[in-house]
Each structure stands twice: as C-alpha cells, then as structure tokens.
Amino acid sequence: MKRETAQIKTALDESVDLAAFAENWLGVKENDDVDVLLAEIFLEEFKAQMPRLATSYIKRIDSELVVTQITQRTAAWIEEWSEELGRLMKLTAHREVENLLAVHLHDGKSVAELARAFMDSGTREEYYRARTASLTEMLRAHSVAQQEAIIQNPAVSEKEWVHTGSYRNNPRENHAAMNGVLARKDQPFSLVGADGSLYFPMYPRDTCLPAGESINCHCIHRGIADADMLGLSLEERKRLQEEAIAADDGAWERERDASNMAQAGIEENLLTNPRKDNIIDTEGLNRGEDDNLRIPMDEAKYNRCKTAFERNGGEIVSSPELNEYLDMRGADAITYNQYLIVFRHGSSPTASEFFEEFIHTSQFRQGRVSTGITVELEIEAKEKLIRNQAQYGIPDHENEQTKNQLRVLYQILNNER
Numbered sequence: 527m528k529r530e531t532a533q534i535k536t537a538l539d540e541s542v543d544l545a546a547f548a549e550n551w552l553g554v555k556e557n558d559d560v561d562v563l564l565a566e567i568f569l570e571e572f573k574a575q576m577p578r579l580a581t582s583y584i585k586r587i588d589s590e591l592v593v594t595q596i597t598q599r600t601a602a603w604i605e606e607w608s609e610e611l612g613r614l615m616k617l618t619a620h621r622e623v624e625n626l627l628a629v630h631l632h633d634g635k636s637v638a639e640l641a642r643a644f645m646d647s648g649t650r651e652e653y654y655r656a657r658t659a660s661l662t663e664m665l666r667a668h669s670v671a672q673q674e675a676i677i678q679n680p681a682v683s684e685k686e687w688v689h690t691g692s693y694r695n696n697p698r699e700n701h702a703a704m705n706g707v708l709a710r711k712d713q714p715f716s717l718v719g720a721d722g723s724l725y726f727p728m729y730p731r732d733t734c735l736p737a738g739e740s741i742n743c744h745c746i747h748r749g750i751a752d753a754d755m756l757g758l759s760l761e762e763r764k765r766l767q768e769e770a771i772a773a774d775d776g777a778w779e780r781e782r783d784a785s786n787m788a789q790a791g792i793e794e795n796l797l798t799n800p801r802k803d804n805i806i807d808t809e810g811l812n813r814g815e816d817d818n819l820r821i822p823m824d825e826a827k828y829n830r831c832k833t834a835f836e837r838n839g840g841e842i843v844s845s846p847e848l849n850e851y852l853d854m855r856g857a858d859a860i861t862y863n864q865y866l867i868v869f870r871h872g873s874s875p876t877a878s879e880f881f882e883e884f885i886h887t888s889q890f891r892q893g894r895v896s897t898g899i900t901v902e903l904e905i906e907a908k909e910k911l912i913r914n915q916a917q918y919g920i921p922d923h924e925n926e927q928t929k930n931q932l933r934v935l936y937q938i939l940n941n942e943r
C-alpha cells in the first residue's frame with residue numbers, strides 16, 4: 527500500500543501538469559499490483575483465522591470437537607474472496623485518485639495542488655486498514671466459519687437463520703422475515719431481496735448476495751443439533767466429522783465438474799431430455815452381457831478406494847454363496863447399506879460397477895434409502911457415473927451402456943407416474 531502511494535506520488539511529481547498526470551496515471555494503474563499484495567494478506571489472514579473461528583463455533587454444539595482441517599469448498603472460497611477483496615480495494619483506491627483528478631481538472635488546479643490533496647486525502651493506510659477490518663467483512667468471515675462448523679458437525683443436519691441487530695440498525699423487513707427459517711445444512715436459504723429477486727445464500731452475507739443485502743446485516747445462522755448423534759462416542763463423532771468433510775469435498779468436486787462441463791457445453795450432449803424423448807432401448811439393465819467387452823477397473827484405483835472405504839468402516843465382500851444371492855436378485859453387485867457392498871465372486875468389478883455401488887452407499891448414508899434403491903436413486907447414480915466418467919476412469923463403451931440403462935430407467939420412471 528505504501529508502494530502504491532509512492533508510485534502515485536512519483537507519477538504526480540514527474541508530471542508537468544494535470545493532463546500529463548492523466549496520461550501517466552494510466553501507466554500507474556496498469557502496473558499497480560496492490561491487489562495481488564492485498565490478496566496475499568487476506569489469504570494469510572483468512573487461512574489463519576478460519577480453523578480457530580470454526581472451532582469456536584463447532585464447540586457451541588459439541589464442546590469436544592475441534593476443526594483442524596477445512597473443506598475444499600471453504601478453502602476455495604478463501605482464495606477467491608481474498609482475490610476479490612484485493613481487486614475491490616484497488617478499484618476503490620483508483621476511483622479515489624480519479625475523483626480527485628476530475629475535481630482538480632474541473633477547477634483548473636495545478637498538479638502540485640492535486641499532489642497535496644492526494645497526500646492529505648486521508649491517511650490512505652488507515653483507510654485500507656478500516657476497510658480490511660470492516661464489520662461486514664468480519665461478520666462475513668464469521669458466517670463462513672459457522673457454516674464450516676455446521677458442515678463438519680455430524681450432529682447437525684439443519685441450520686436456522688436468525689435475525690438480530692434490530693436494536694442498532696434499521697432492520698430489513700426481508701431479513702426480519704427470515705428469522706427462524708430452517709434449511710438443510712448443505713442447502714441454501716431462499717431470500718427475497720430488497721430488489722424483489724430471489725437469492726440463494728448459504729448463510730447471511732454470503733458473497734452470492736448483492737452488497738446491499740450484506741452491508742450492515744447483523745443476521746446470523748446457527749446449527750440445530752440432533753440429540754441422538756451427540757450420544758455417540760467422541761471417536762465416532764470424530765470419524766463422522768472426517769466423513770462429513772470428505773462428503774462435502776466430494777460434493778464440491780462434483781459441483782465444480784458439473785459447472786465446468788456446463789461451461790464447456792458438454793451437458794448438452796448428455797441425456798438431459800430423455801424423460802421427454804420416451805426412448806426405450808432394448809439393451810438390458812445388466813452389464814457385462816458381452817464378456818469380451820468387460821474391462822476390470824484399474825487395480826491401483828480399486829485398492830485405493832477399497833482401503834479408504836474400509837478405513838471408514840466399510841466392507842467389500844464376495845463369495846460363491848453370495849453369487850447365488852446375486853443371481854437370485856439378478857444383479858452383478860448389491861449395496862446392502864452404507865458399509866457393505868457385495869461384488870460377484872470370480873470376476874473383478876468394472877469401474878462402472880464399482881463406483882455405482884459406492885454412490886449407493888452415500889445414498890444410504892444420507893438416509894435416502896428406506897426399503898431399497900428406488901428408480902430415482904438408480905437414475906441419480908447413473909447420471910453421476912456419466913458426469914464423472916473421466917474421474918472414475920470409465921471406458922467409453924461402459925459409458926454408452928450406462929446411457930442405455932438410463933434410458934430404460936427414465937422409461938420406467940415415466941410409466942410409474
């Protein structure tokens with residue numbers, strides 16, 4: 527910041543008049559990297575503060591849990607928002623100079639007068655510090671930390687928006703109306719903005735909101751604890767906390783992939799409209815009918831995933847007896863619950879088979895399976911396989927099979943309705 531001030535001062539000193547400075551100014555602006563430096567400062571600050579803040583929030587519900595690791599989603603937010611803040615502050619500083627320049631040009635003043643006005647314009651450094659420590663940014667960081675604590679806390683499944691601050695500022699009617707509104711912890715709230723638009727903030731002062739909805743907003747959000755979970759042992763809660771981080775990281779990766787693909791226009795080529803297409807493909811729902819095409823998944827990947835699954839209490843089993851059971855059910859693999867997967871004995875699973883069952887374990891873990899895997903959950907799993915083909919290492923011909931299976935499933939779904 528001192529460097530930026532010095533650079534602007536130098537440009538002022540080197541300019542014979544205001545017109546010359548106006549020209550020099552463009553060069554100063556272009557070479558000004560104060561945004562990058564500020565972003566680094568913010569980044570360090572956020573990185574240092576986030577686990578500490580999140581820990582203080584998680585302890586409000588579970589005094590024994592500690593946040594030592596933050597989710598990829600929050601880490602990404604920290605990086606992006608640090609950059610954005612640096613950029614915003616540089617922009618504000620530049621506007622300040624340009625406003626002064628405009629006034630001085632208009633009043634026919636000299637460059638010396640502009641230089642004086644610039645140096646007196648206040649305590650540029652204090653201005654930066656004030657902005658850095660602004661209440662809105664501080665409260666925003668607290669919201670992000672609270673959300674991180676909520677996501678990591680296995681005892682929390684819902685969150686509540688709480689409107690406060692009416693005692694010190696004019697309450698926004700639309701925020702007051704949010705008081706007591708609940709949302710699933712990984713889902714956004716719906717907020718009708720002052721401008722009448724619908725917004726989907728994960729928490730008060732979410733950066734997805736326009737500035738007008740965040741500045742001077744004193745709302746908070748908090749997690750609602752499920753009593754049964756708190757009764758689990760600390761070891762179990764810690765394990766679930768790790769799982770929660772992994773689940774959020776997984777969701778975050780999938781969302782990012784989906785948005786990357788959407789940006790690349792790939793989504794267009796996927797089966798986004800089969801519900802309307804009414805296509806029935808005669809290929810069956812079972813894979814591997816042509817054994818020549820059966821490619822076992824990459825062994826290293828298989829072992830890595832299996833180990834991770836087992837580390838989290840999961841088990842993958844297969845035996846000749848279980849094959850009979852699979853035959854009876856007409857399946858190549860079955861997920862019993864979030865911890866137990868059965869694969870066919872004597873043949874290594876393909877990448878599609880393997881990951882499809884893993885997806886089903888998450889559906890179990892999310893408590894979305896009651897009697898069995900429904901057509902909707904089956905469709906969701908197949909769609910994920912297609913979306914993450916590259917990541918999972920699924921060969922093209924298997925991907926085509928999945929698409930065909932999906933068509934049949936969509937048809938079944940249509941007939942059920």
Ligand SMILES: [Zn+2]
Pocket residue numbers: 689698701730743744745
């Ligand atoms: Zn508010």
